[in-house]
Amino acid sequence: MVATDGRPAPKGESPAFDLSTYLKERCIQVEAALDLSLPLTYPEKIYEAMRYSLLAGGKRLRPILCLATCELVGGTVEMAMPTACALEMIHTMSLIHDDLPAMDNDDYRRGKLTNHKVYGEDIAILAGDGLLAYAFEYIATQTQDVTAGRVLQVIARLGRAVSASGLVGGQVVDLESEGKPDIQEETLTYIHTHKTGALLEACVVCGGILGGATDSEVERLSRYAQNIGLAFQIVDDILDITATQEELGKTAGKDLLAQKATYPSLWGLEASKAKANELVEAAKAELEPFKEKAQPLNAIADFITTRTH
Template identity: 55%
Template sequence: MSLIASSIPIHTSISNKLVINPRRPPVLARAAFDFTRYMEEKAARVERALEASVPLREPRLVHEAMRYSLLAGGKRVRPILCIAACELVGGPERAAMPSACAVEMVHTMSLMHDDLPCMDGDDLRRGRPSSHRAFSESVAVLAGDALLSLSFEHVASATLGVSPDRVVRAIAELGRSIGSEGLVGGQVADISSEGVSGVGPERLEYIHVHKTAALLEAAAVMGAIVGGAGDEAVERLRRFARRVGLLFQVVDDILDVTRSSEELGKTAGKDVAADKATYPKLLGLEKSMELAEELKREAYAQMAWFDEDKAAPLIALANYIAYRNN
């Protein structure tokens, strides 16, 4: 059954922000966990690893473009999710870092290509000119391609202390999340749905399971694989990340119609202007917020199987995605 079509528990909304119904306290809430510090520390280490992964060398122009977009900041949700999943199952951060960087390379590539005039045509990304505006369309395409190919090379060459079969499984997971049954498939479905009347819940869910959730799912699953997880743990993390991925998109759609370009660091309202299928357009703002709350609860439920303390970063990450402002 589609998650959109499922029953949605009551919640309260104030100023366009989700507020959990006080009669239903959040599952596994961990007030003692310092999520801000955790994110800052992990993001700093991810930044250093990303910086080292793309040195400035010849041909200089394409490497400048790769670094311009890859090192432009951002929340680094995907690499941190990868690392948190690895540590949840008992693996060390160093085992997951190459996969974490690879996922961020792919995500950056997708943004560079998504911003192109032939796609969404967005001139602003992460608060500054998009890659094709800072360089050129041709360089943006090629730099994105270079990041994509580097992502696979990086997992294969930089993952140390992990068995070869697990490295191969991680690479296969990454490839599956990107291709025609993953990110690309979702993007094609998204483009073909622009301006089309009658796009229903199942079609919209298909778009975002593939376009957005697939890469978040790959991040968590890759982390679990290189961390040494068994099949049950991998599949629970897969289900958790898929819901978090849909949650990310629902919140993104909400923010697109409730926040300014300055607040978002990208052009606000572009989905409405392009007549895209979005959750607020299909369900309305209030129901979209209720759906986000339901997805968050379902993600929490998958974490109940794991050690409570080790699961705290992932629970907090889901909460962060639900309540973020940009």
């Protein structure tokens, strides 16, 4: 790996890790795998709607985290790619449903019209349902060179992450909390560790399981993921206030309009930024035993607090 400025590292020194190149290369791999994972077939309308949102771009951070963690513990990209694709299918489902008028009622996602604006609410709901169900089928049928026991663990963890114990539960509390001026930090943290953090944690932990991580390594990876998951959401809250719609790829200022409790509304912008940085440092500390092999995950943790969209 060359240094971030493109020059070779000085003799005897480890090269600096170039996150931009790493993310670009991995994103190309993920995009190609996603395109192949969901061919267009009959009835075409539902597959078109599923593909419309699944292939709408984005950072692909969740599948990349899965791939990076699998490699970290000695696995390969090929072992983790079906699960990485499935994670993006589930994430896409959550975005389609989150954008519906009954939920956040948003018109734009990743710089494009939301699914229900293109295909209607009925097809958007079914497209999300189709992606969710297919994700588990895809892991079970496409994962290669991984023991059945590990695949089963991954399916179980992913099921929990998206259930009422995870993403769905967080969304329910989020909806119940809208417009209430007295939401406490405990409730806000519950919302985000479940609505956003549970799936992010599953991305990291499932990658580790597929690659053969030990129990203690899984625990470390879980703590890393919990910390970056909460940091990710804090930065999202900050960007909703400070970024433009063009930068976000979705409507800016939605949290304020919906009277949602956010970390900046509880702590202020500067304290929120400081908390996000603290969480990232705690996450990186969990990776110290992995040494240089943890460069991608360390760099992704830093990226979370410096991103602008």
